[in-house]
Amino acid sequence: MTIAFGLVVVGDEILAGRRRDGHVVHIGAALAAAGHVLAEAVMVGDEPEPLEATLKRTRSAGRPTFVCGGIGATPDDLTRSAAAAAWGRPLVEHPEAVALLEARFGDAARPHRIRMAQWPEGAEPEPNPYNGIPGFRLEDHYFLPGFPEMAWPMVDAVLARDFPAGEPERVVAVRVFGVGESELVEPMEAVRASHPGVRAYSLPSTGGAGIELGCRGQGGEAAALETLLAAVVERGGRWEPLEGAGPASG
The missing domain is CATH 3.40.980.10 (MoaB/Mog-like domain)
Incomplete structure (x- = not known):
């Protein structure tokens, strides 16, 4: 627990x-x-x-x-x-x-x-x-x-x-380019609604470094991120792997 x-x-x-x-x-x-x-x-x-x-x-x-x-x-x-x-x-x-x-x-x-x-x-x-x-x-x-x-x-x-150990939280994330953070609001809200226990997050950067887009949870986080990535592509954006987290390829 x-x-x-x-x-x-x-x-x-x-x-x-x-x-x-x-x-x-x-x-x-x-x-x-x-x-x-x-x-x-x-x-x-x-x-x-x-x-x-x-x-x-x-x-x-x-x-x-x-x-x-x-x-x-x-x-x-x-x-x-x-x-x-x-x-x-x-x-x-x-x-x-x-x-x-x-x-x-x-x-x-x-x-x-x-x-x-x-x-x-x-x-x-x-x-x-x-x-x-x-x-x-x-x-x-x-x-x-x-x-x-x-x-x-x-x-x-x-x-x-x-405190007996529980299931560690897992994080999957990528770095997104070509879309603004405001364009991701609705997809993130949809992911939170459709994937109970998963939290979508975004961390913007300055200087053209893109947006870290990810999902945290104890199950279902990878599927939730795939849903977000589909929304990124639909909006004309692209993504790259984030070292240490997320899918292995873009």
């Missing part, structure tokens, strides 16, 4: 352009490979009110959600407290997380690093294979570090453990 996921990326550095986000691309691809879909991705800064409001909304959406960033020990790491506020629960020290931090840092775990073990009441640990400092799970939300080298293996582990 295909499951729709959410993603929240936390950090002023992302919004200010000081760091480039990679979570959307990587996690979206990981979900697609597992037969699921990333339905929503939100970026929010290190401010308590917007972060709390975002988590309240994603909680109410009722979909599993990855939250990346803001679970460290410094004053600008506000995801733990925002999650506690969004769920209406106190922050408490989780015994297992405390033990992991004390084993790693010894006496230096307190007074500051131990904050990373302060989670909303009822949260459970999410193992971090990179350095052993866990994230946490609260209902259907998975709170992970912002560092890709930590977060991405944790996402893979969550998917393998909690």
Whole structure:
């Protein structure tokens, strides 16, 4: 069964352009490979009110959600407290997380690093294979570090453990020349109506590079694209294979 996921990326550095986000691309691809879909991705800064409001909304959406960033020990790491506020629960020290931090840092775990073990009441640990400092799970939300080298293996582990793989989505596509995107609107609408579960899409380009025209689905996408290609030819256009996707010849 295909499951729709959410993603929240936390950090002023992302919004200010000081760091480039990679979570959307990587996690979206990981979900697609597992037969699921990333339905929503939100970026929010290190401010308590917007972060709390975002988590309240994603909680109410009722979909599993990855939250990346803001679970460290410094004053600008506000995801733990925002999650506690969004769920209406106190922050408490989780015994297992405390033990992991004390084993790693010894006496230096307190007074500051131990904050990373302060989670909303009822949260459970999410193992971090990179350095052993866990994230946490609260209902259907998975709170992970912002560092890709930590977060991405944790996402893979969550998917393998909690979400049986579905049928991966397939994409077939070509590059179309000689027709305008507006001329493809009606054929695309017809394909969506006649091929349930298939999504037709077009991605225009500049500089004479044509239009990427394709279909996505878990069955029937190749037949749907053939229907679109017939409409392209009828309108005087032509098409070429798109490397890595679509029919093998034009």
